[in-house]
Amino acid sequence: MDERKVRILDVFSRSGFPRETGGAVWKVECHLALSGLEDMPVKVRLYLEGEEDVLAAEARLVLSPDKKQKVYLEHVVAAPRLWTVEDPVLHPVRLEVSDHMDRPLVDKTFVHGFRQVEILDTEIRCNGRSIRLHGIRMDNATRGRADSLLPLCKRLGVDTVVADARTGKEIAGLCDRLGLWLLPLVQEEGDVKALRSHPCVLAYHGVGSGREALWSLDNTRLFFAEGWGDLDPYGELAMDAQELDPEREPAKQELFHRFQKLRVEPGEGLVGRRFEVQVTNGYVWTDLSAFEGRYAWLEDGVLLEEGALELPDAGPGETVRVSHGLPSPPLDPAKEYHVNYRLYRRSAPEEENRELAGAFQLLAAERGGALEDRNQVREAVSAWEELALADRQNTIEILAETFFLEISKKTGDITSLLYDHKEHLQEPHRLQMPRGGEAREVKVCGTENHGHRATIELERKYRGCAKGVKTTYTVHTDGSVSVRHGGVLKDPKDRVLARIRFHQPMRALEYFGRQPQAGPELSIQREDPKEMAEVREKRTQVRWVAAIGWDAQGMRLEALEGRSMEVETEADDTVLVGQEQGRDPATGAWEMAYRISKI
Structure with a gap:
């Protein structure tokens, strides 16, 4: 034998x-x-x-x-x-x-996988084509978490994963199949040998005196010896993937905005009887001709007109101007108009290949019902439940099958906000005015309901304001609630804050803005709200803030009209929001505008 x-x-x-x-x-x-x-x-x-x-x-x-x-x-x-x-x-x-x-x-x-990677000056080329890295970190991740998280990151436009050696070996096969570059840390021979046959491995990062010996095992890859800071000329790392919840948390929305492959942004706006935007092709290999698009005009959330979007041929990385028609006049100056964009791959069903959902808000001018260009980027207006508006003795209610908003006629505050039959407010959402106290007088100026969009207008009088404070609550087609306040302070040095306390304890506060003493840089931050309350320092230049509970659900507040907010917290999980650019120190005039949505 x-x-x-x-x-x-x-x-x-x-x-x-x-x-x-x-x-x-x-x-x-x-x-x-x-x-x-x-x-x-x-x-x-x-x-x-x-x-x-x-x-x-x-x-x-x-x-x-x-x-x-x-x-x-x-x-x-x-x-x-x-x-x-x-x-x-x-x-x-x-x-x-x-x-x-x-x-x-x-x-x-x-x-x-057949591919060839080379580096020329500050450019990385794959198979002869220049690439730009859009990456996240993933250290100490389990295979189960990677299986749920990486497909989401891929859909959001992430194309690179930086990982420690153990995680890199766990996820290399998945990165091969999904089409994600992998940048692993290698510390011993076994790390290189386990990874070097995977086409997804773009480069290694080695530490210690044995770097040259490790590189000799695979000299076909790039090797960064000083750290991932060497990658700065070739791309950007957005965040630690451990902070990204694949189901609920709003960081994925920020990733979408940063790394979406196709972007529609403000262009010249109104040009004669056409509306012009800019479309950027962020793909590495794919021309814009591989996509088709449609635009849709909505009037107060109801579809008005739609048509095909003519996309010119644009290569990877190029930005082109695209224009389309305006809705037929006459238009109603009292209504909101939005134009939405959807871009799809020609080769696959729309539902599986929607590349972008973007929108711009426009208002009809008083003169002849023409459009006035506001060039305000908004999230997509999507089909939602039909709303009902009930004007009761002490409250005004806006409700749908899975949504409920209650506003007190005595205070003008939001006293209840339910999504999926679950209360999201621990106490009324109200203004914190100088010299304290609730509103002395509340007047309901008007209510409107257009089926998928409803509006309530109020005027309140406060001790610290020279004139009445005007407030408008609007429930939008996507279930979010925009809030607008405005008035004139008796003392221009005073400050108005909006107080919101959610129904459950906060696990984390996440925001896009600037930490105290952090310099001018803006980025996604995630902090413990209790520690923030102890420090009592404001977070400034905040574009959006999200309060996240222990079940990964919560609420998000986003500044409107391109403005930013100041954010503080209190020990009882109350979030205080103040508008940074909404005050006139000379006259005392102030205004706030933000949107509340569920996450």
Whole structure:
């Protein structure tokens, strides 16, 4: 009985594109070992698997007992489908070892992605095309968390993951399949050997004196020796993925805004009888001609007109101007008009390939019902439940099947806000006015309901205000509530704050803005609200703030009209919001505008 046994210890699969071959040169380095007492002649064959397996390369050698031996296989592929983050093509491969009579001894299956990465000055190229990295960090992550989180990040436009060695080895196969670049930290030989055959691995980061030895195991990759700060010329890392909840938290909304592949932004606005915007193609490989788009005009949340959006051909990274028609006059100056955009891949169903949902708000001017360009970027107005408005003795209610808003006629405050039959306010949402006290007098100036959008206008008198404070509450088609306050303070140095305390204790406060003493930089921040309350320092230049409970749900406040907010917290989980650009220190005039939504 032959007790000799062959083992495949390691496989290193890589490819290059030398000009003289006119195709891809695929090289596989295989490490074998034999246990037993006698030498054994073997054949090593490399197959590309498919409907019919194709023999790509073959080698013969004699294995000696208890000795590691290498065998090199090489094959030229004339025109392989390439691996990219947009189209991560993986080719199934089988490595088979047999004896001299072609009896199989051992085999190993894996996948190979054909791609070539090179660095030129401050530019990284993959298969000859320049790439820009949009990445997140993921350290100490479990495979289960990666399985739920990485597909979400991919949909949001993230194309790069920075990870520690253990996490990198866990998620490399998933990154191969999803089309995500992986930048792992490597500390020992086993780290490099486990990762070097994965096409997703773009570069290594090594630490300690053994960096050169590690790089010698795979000199086909970039190697950053000083840290991931070296990556700054090639892209940006947005945040730590551990802070991103794949279900609810609003950080994913910020990722979407930062990394969406196609962007619609304000252009010239109204140009004659056309409305013009800018469309930026953020893809690396895909031309804008691969997409089609539609625009839709809405009047107070109700579809008015829609049509096809003519997209010119634009290459990766290019920005082009796109224009389309205006809604037919006459338009009602008392109503809000929005234009929404949807862009889709031509090659797949719309529901699965909606690339962007963007909108701009416009108002009809008094003169002839023409449009007045406000160029205000807004989240998409989507179909929602039909609203009902009830004017009762002491309250005004706006309600739908899964939504309820109650406003007190005595104070003018929001006293109840329910989503999915769940109360989200611990106490009334009210203004904190100078010299204290509630409103002395409340007057309901008007209510409107357009089915998918409802408005309540109030006027209140406070001791610290020279004139009445005008407040408008608007429930929008996406279920959010915009709040606008305005008045004139008796003392221009006074400050008005909005107080909101949510129904459950806060686990974290997340915002996009600036920490105290943090310099001019704005970024996503996540803090403990209790610690914030102890410090009693304002967070400034805040664009949005989200209070997140222990069940990962909560509320989000977003400044409107391009303004920013100041944010503070109190020990009882109350969030205080003040408008930064809404005060006139000379006259005492002030105004606040923000939107409340559920997360």
